[in-house]
Amino acid sequence: MNHSDVWILAEQEDGKILRISHELITRGLLLSQKRGCKLCAMVFGSNINESDLQDMVDRGVDRVVAVEAPGLSNFLVEPYSACMQDILSKYSPEIILGGATSTGRTLLPYVAMSAYTGLTADCTGLDIEDGTNNLLQTRPAIGGNIMATIKTPDFRPQMATVRPRSTKPAPVLQKGRKGKIVRLKPDSKLLNSRILRTGFIPNEEEQSLHEAEIVVVAGRGIKKTENVQLIRDLANALGGTLAATRDVVDRGWLSYPHQVGLSGKTISPKLYVGVGVSGAIQHLAGMQTSETIIAINSDPEAQIFKVADFGIVGDLFEVVPALTKRIKDGKFNDVKISK
Amino acid sequence: MRIIVPIKQVPETKSVKMDEKTGTVIREGVESIINPLDLYAIEIAVQLKESNGGEVIALSMGPPKAVEALREAIAMGVDSAVLVSDRAFAGSDTWATSYVLAEAVRKIGQYDLIICGERATDGDTGQVGPEMASYLKMPVVSYVNKVVKVANGKIVTHRLVEEGSEILESEMPCLLTVVKEVSDPRLPTLRGKQKARKADIPVFGLKDLDLDPKKIGLAGSPTKVVKIFKPKVARECEKIVARDEEKIKEAVGKLEGFLKKKEIL
Numbered sequence: 001m002n003h004s005d006v007w008i009l010a011e012q013e014d015g016k017i018l019r020i021s022h023e024l025i026t027r028g029l030l031l032s033q034k035r036g037c038k039l040c041a042m043v044f045g046s047n048i049n050e051s052d053l054q055d056m057v058d059r060g061v062d063r064v065v066a067v068e069a070p071g072l073s074n075f076l077v078e079p080y081s082a083c084m085q086d087i088l089s090k091y092s093p094e095i096i097l098g099g100a101t102s103t104g105r106t107l108l109p110y111v112a113m114s115a116y117t118g119l120t121a122d123c124t125g126l127d128i129e130d131g132t133n134n135l136l137q138t139r140p141a142i143g144g145n146i147m148a149t150i151k152t153p154d155f156r157p158q159m160a161t162v163r164p165r166s167t168k169p170a171p172v173l174q175k176g177r178k179g180k181i182v183r184l185k186p187d188s189k190l191l192n193s194r195i196l197r198t199g200f201i202p203n204e205e206e207q208s209l210h211e212a213e214i215v216v217v218a219g220r221g222i223k224k225t226e227n228v229q230l231i232r233d234l235a236n237a238l239g240g241t242l243a244a245t246r247d248v249v250d251r252g253w254l255s256y257p258h259q260v261g262l263s264g265k266t267i268s269p270k271l272y273v274g275v276g277v278s279g280a281i282q283h284l285a286g287m288q289t290s291e292t293i294i295a296i297n298s299d300p301e302a303q304i305f306k307v308a309d310f311g312i313v314g315d316l317f318e319v320v321p322a323l324t325k326r327i328k329d330g331k332f333n334d335v336k337i338s339k
Numbered sequence: 340m341r342i343i344v345p346i347k348q349v350p351e352t353k354s355v356k357m358d359e360k361t362g363t364v365i366r367e368g369v370e371s372i373i374n375p376l377d378l379y380a381i382e383i384a385v386q387l388k389e390s391n392g393g394e395v396i397a398l399s400m401g402p403p404k405a406v407e408a409l410r411e412a413i414a415m416g417v418d419s420a421v422l423v424s425d426r427a428f429a430g431s432d433t434w435a436t437s438y439v440l441a442e443a444v445r446k447i448g449q450y451d452l453i454i455c456g457e458r459a460t461d462g463d464t465g466q467v468g469p470e471m472a473s474y475l476k477m478p479v480v481s482y483v484n485k486v487v488k489v490a491n492g493k494i495v496t497h498r499l500v501e502e503g504s505e506i507l508e509s510e511m512p513c514l515l516t517v518v519k520e521v522s523d524p525r526l527p528t529l530r531g532k533q534k535a536r537k538a539d540i541p542v543f544g545l546k547d548l549d550l551d552p553k554k555i556g557l558a559g560s561p562t563k564v565v566k567i568f569k570p571k572v573a574r575e576c577e578k579i580v581a582r583d584e585e586k587i588k589e590a591v592g593k594l595e596g597f598l599k600k601k602e603i604l
């Protein structure tokens with residue numbers, strides 16, 4: 001069979017297209033232009049906003065296929081994978097990119113297995129190989145200690161997931177750009193699910209860590225639970241999200257969803273600030289791809305400085321309040337100037 | 340209730356070294372451990388057995404040495420173990436690994452649950468769980484952070500996603516991949532260790548499983564590693580020592596300037 005075009009797996013929530021989709025467009029455009037083919041997007045949901053679908057076209061997608069049914073409003077692995085395989089057989093994509101999200105990291109392996117094809121997780125770099133036109137997929141391995149470049153020479157589609165926030169969302173190229181939007185109603189037999197979603201418990205306080213552009217991490221250096229507030233104040237001043245090392249979570253100072261690292265979340269924000277964080281390899285595994293890294297630690301030999309762009313060697317109980325105040329005052333001044 | 344727990348033996352992350360010349364990972368002399376995230380899978384499986392009755396079987400694919408990981412699992416309360424090992428399996432990517440493990444699961448026979456770790460610390464893909472489930476045509480619940488209950492052939496779990504936790508009810512048999520929050524792994528007991536030492540652990544090789552030899556090992560793997568290299572972590576750290584009030588003021592000012600330059604503030 002002839003496989004063609006680069007496809008992305010767009011994601012939606014309550015009918016709205018999520019940011020990861022726009023990041024995937026950035027990745028996809030790079031490949032489709034090099035490959036000289038179309039960029040297409042598939043999305044599963046129910047009652048997806050027409051304007052959001054057109055918006056993907058405006059950002060550079062040539063064809064959007066929206067598969068819609070009430071049973072697809074939330075991710076369920078069986079109906080999603082059945083519908084995705086339906087797209088595979090209808091359109092034979094050459095490349096499929098998905099987000100390394102809870103959905104992408106579950107759906108894509110499920111589909112790759114039944115399609116008997118390769119899938120590379122958590123890619124940080126994607127390119128087309130000159131000559132062979134194979135997709136070159138680069139990803140960190142062994143806790144970020146090494147990078148590996150991987151390809152899928154003999155199987156199609158070539159599938160990869162990329163980390164959220166590892167690329168900028170694609171900008172709008174042209175409002176009302178020409179493209180094809182197809183809305184499909186899946187055959188009801190594709191919608192069978194042995195899993196039932198009976199409820200949802202939203203995250204309590206903090207904004208989702210994966211999505212955050214600025215993350216401030218509290219390490220054991222904060223000494224006790226009362227001092228979390230100090231770090232929270234800094235996070236608030238920066239407009240960032242609070243997170244923690246495992247030692248802080250194990251002590252119950254912050255809950256597990258805050259944990260960054262090998263046994264917690266992998267994040268790649270624009271700005272990472274580590275306060276009283278030593279920078280153990282297991283912690284670095286979850287944050288060293290951050291764009292900018294700042295560390296505040298009293299120990300000049302702390303590992304964290306090895307991966308940092310800017311470091312302050314000092315007592316966090318003195319440095320952090322001074323920093324928070326400075327940022328707040330700065331913001332206050334900016335407001336005054338702009339008025 | 341019959342529960343199968345696939346566990347992987349991985350190198351201790353701290354001690355991983357690279358041969359800079361050849362670009363390969365040096366595995367000799369590196370200490371091996373059970374993939375840390377699989378400990379949570381073992382623990383929740385043992386707890387489910389304790390409350391519902393039944394048995395837990397640990398399953399690992401790897402070199403003969405991986406039997407150590409299986410013995411450790413037995414010491415933690417797992418009832419029995421199976422090692423899947425054959426030179427022909429070497430170099431398998433996640434597709435081929437999942438294929439072999441899934442066929443081993445078939446050979447083990449009837450089961451209600453398969454519980455995997457969320458991901459292995461060496462491969463770090465988190466794909467083997469969902470891929471096994473797909474091959475075995477069973478539902479998968481990934482990122483499980485809580486098992487609420489097991490009743491009437493169904494299992495209720497919480498699944499950790501970006502915005503919170505989903506409450507999902509799945510028919511069994513089903514496959515779970517679990518995150519750390521799901522359980523608090525116990526330490527092996529002395530009795531467990533004795534049992535582990537004596538345990539008879541069967542080894543399944545290529546000839547014992549119903550496998551297409553073209554779909555396994557390096558040759559059968561859809562993905563190929565082209566090259567490995569050391570990441571550029573060489574960040575230029577501007578480090579300022581700030582031990583007194585004056586210095587702190589200066590450092591904080593410089594940091595503010597740095598953030599402005601990066602267009603963060």
Ligand SMILES: Cc1cc2nc3c(=O)[nH]c(=O)nc-3n(C[C@H](O)[C@H](O)[C@H](O)COP(=O)(O)OP(=O)(O)OC[C@H]3O[C@@H](n4cnc5c(N)ncnc54)[C@H](O)[C@@H]3O)c2cc1C
Nearest residue numbers: 219220221245246261262263264276278280282298316375
């Ligand atoms: C299998 C496994 C998985 C793991 N997974 C994770 C994971 O997912 N995430 C994770 O974070 N860790 C993980 N760890 C744990 C990891 O090895 C470290 O123990 C942990 O990251 C250390 O946390 P920390 O930096 O907060 O604490 P510490 O290592 O204790 O560091 C505290 C730092 O604070 C500094 N400090 C102290 N007082 C002050 C002060 N007044 N002002 C400024 N600085 C101060 C100290 O100099 C020190 O560097 C894992 C470990 C294992 C074995």
Ligand SMILES: Nc1ncnc2c1ncn2[C@@H]1O[C@H](COP(=O)(O)O)[C@@H](O)[C@H]1O
Nearest residue numbers: 345346400455456458459464465466467
């Ligand atoms: N070789 C293996 N043997 C047994 N289980 C494995 C193996 N590889 C992966 N697994 C299981 O699959 C999970 C995810 O692994 P991975 O996809 O490699 O990140 C692990 O936590 C294990 O539960």
